[in-house]
Amino acid sequence: xxxxxxxxxxxxxxxxxxxxxxxxxxxxxxxxxxxxxxxxxxxxxxxxxxxxxxxxxxxxxxxxxxxxxxxxxxxxxxxxxxxxxxxxxxxxxxxxxxxxxxxxxxxxxxxxxxxxxxxxxxxxxxxxxxxxxxxxxxxxxxxxxxxxxxxxxxxxxxxxxxxxxxxxxxxxxxxxxxxxxxxxxxxxxxxxxxxxxxxxxxxxxxxxxxxxxxxxxxxxxxxxxxxxxxxxxxxxxxxxxxxxxxxxxxxxxxxxxxxxxxxxxxxxxxxxxxxxxxxxxxxxxxxxxxxxxxxxxxxxxxxxxxxxxxxxxxxxxxxxxxxxxxxxxxxxxxxxxxxxxxxxxxxxxxxxxxxxxxxxxxxxxxx
Numbered sequence: 434x435x436x437x438x439x440x441x442x443x444x445x446x447x448x449x450x451x452x453x454x455x456x457x458x459x460x461x462x463x464x465x466x467x468x469x470x471x472x473x474x475x476x477x478x479x480x481x482x483x484x485x486x487x488x489x490x491x492x493x494x495x496x497x498x499x500x501x502x503x504x505x506x507x508x509x510x511x512x513x514x515x516x517x518x519x520x521x522x523x524x525x526x527x528x529x530x531x532x533x534x535x536x537x538x539x540x541x542x543x544x545x546x547x548x549x550x551x552x553x554x555x556x557x558x559x560x561x562x563x564x565x566x567x568x569x570x571x572x573x574x575x576x577x578x579x580x581x582x583x584x585x586x587x588x589x590x591x592x593x594x595x596x597x598x599x600x601x602x603x604x605x606x607x608x609x610x611x612x613x614x615x616x617x618x619x620x621x622x623x624x625x626x627x628x629x630x631x632x633x634x635x636x637x638x639x640x641x642x643x644x645x646x647x648x649x650x651x652x653x654x655x656x657x658x659x660x661x662x663x664x665x666x667x668x669x670x671x672x673x674x675x676x677x678x679x680x681x682x683x684x685x686x687x688x689x690x691x692x693x694x695x696x697x698x699x700x701x702x703x704x705x706x707x708x709x710x711x712x713x714x715x716x717x718x719x720x721x722x723x724x725x726x727x728x729x730x731x732x733x734x735x736x737x738x739x740x741x742x743x744x745x746x747x748x749x750x751x752x753x754x755x756x757x758x759x760x761x762x763x764x765x766x767x768x769x770x771x772x773x774x775x776x777x778x779x780x781x782x783x784x785x786x787x788x789x790x791x792x793x794x795x796x797x798x799x800x
Contacts, residue, residue, distance in 0.1 A: 497648055499614040500598060502546065502554040508570040512583040515567035519550040519585030520627045521670030524617070524661065528578040528601055531678035535756045537578025538682060541611075544571040544600040545582055550632045552590035586627045586671060587619075589639050594646035595619045603683055610683045617675060618649050618660045630667045653719030706789040707731030708781045711759070715798050722800055724748065724764040726779065730757050734781050738764045740795065741776045747797075748775075772799040 524545070528538040546569040548554050555565040572580040587595050596616045603611040621643055627633055643649045652658045661673030712727035726738060734755050740748035750764040777793040 497614060497616040497652070499600065500616075502548075502557060503598070503600070503614075504546070504556045504569065505544075506556060506566045506569045508566050509572065510570045511572060511581055513545065513568050513570040514584055515555075515565075517549045517567050517585055518632050519588070520630065520633075520667040522584050522586045522663075523670065523672045524582045524584065524597075525672075525674040526580050526582070526599070527674070527676035528574050528580075529676060529678040530682055531680045535678060535754070535760075537574070537576065538603075538679065539574055539576050539578060540603070541574045541578070542571055542602045542604065543574060543580045544602075545569070545584070545597055547584070547587040547597040548590055550585065550588040551636065552588045586623075586633075586667070588633060588636075589624075589628075589641070591640055594641050594643045594649050595624050596648075599677070601677060601679065605683070611679070611681070613677075613679055615659055615677065616648060618643060618652075618658055619663070620660060623663050623671070627667045658719050706734065706781050706783045706787045708734045708736075708783070708789065710779060710791050710793070713777065713793060713795065715795075716763075718763065718765070721768060722766040722770075722798065724766065724777070724795065724797075726762040726764065728755065728760045728762055728781075730755050730760055730781075732757055732783055734783050736762055736782075737780045738762060739778045740764065740766070740797070741778055742773070766797060766800075768800055770797065770800075772797050 526543055526545075528541045528543065529535045530538050546554070549568055553560040553562060555562045555567045555569055557563070568584060570582070572582070574580050584597075587597055589595055596618050598614065598616055600612070600614045602609055602613070628639070643653075649658065659675055659677075661675045663671040663673045665671040708728060708730045710726060711729050712725075714725055716723050716725045724738075724740065728736065735751075735753050736755055737751040738749070739746040747770050748764050748766045750762060752762060755762075773796070775795050775797050777791075777795050779791040779793070780788060781791070782788045
């Protein structure tokens, strides 16, 4: 890292845990993760564009351990393949400030690391890869909070399901001011397709699927697995988009300007809410159902969605602030809620107090 960003070897191999980092920084923050989840069925309108699949609604999710293979290699690069063979994978990651109207966070340092097709990590003596740095690297988010990594589909190793580690940090000179780790998981159907191809098919005996992985199940029970919806194929390569919303990030001039007069002026002097419903579809989030709403907001809005049946709400979700752009809103549906017809009532309210209510008929699928 150039210019006093990532600190020296003190953070290697887990030396800087989340708890320690927050203690040093004097900051506390929950992490929020949202991203495209696996579709359950049609459910109405056409799916939202890929941009609308990025994390936007800031859904609370548990933080995930960094694991034993973290190495602060300080390799600033978008392409982390470094000669490794496997199905190409392009990941677009977006970092948002969940407690500042989901404004993008520019300048955050985002690291990824994962195993190769043989289940090995680079720069690990136990793997015989000391000094090698493939499938590791970092980038700094741009003004949109975005980084893109070119890598390969991860392999597997005993005791864990398929995953990619992600670490997001901010710095003040050489000091870490924020430190968060999580893991990206993959749908079993995607893994099955990839592992039937070379070089993955040279191995057998995978012993842990998503359903058997303790860390995956921790997130699934919360209904917030960080899992991109992939497009592509093992031969042509895959692309996917995920987003991470963080709370408790240090104040920055960029975030202040993002939530200043430019946002409020968009709704003043106007009697109409500049927002609309683009799409609706049911998805499976872990072991529960959700109605995923694709929204377009031309100004900052609040959104409240209810699924009504027999005069009462059977599902409810409210988001106090959504930034302008294409946004997702996930409405959780309790396991006890039976399948069948329901009515969606979506109320969109701008900062001037103008309100717009949308009604749609939906069909809740079986759990």
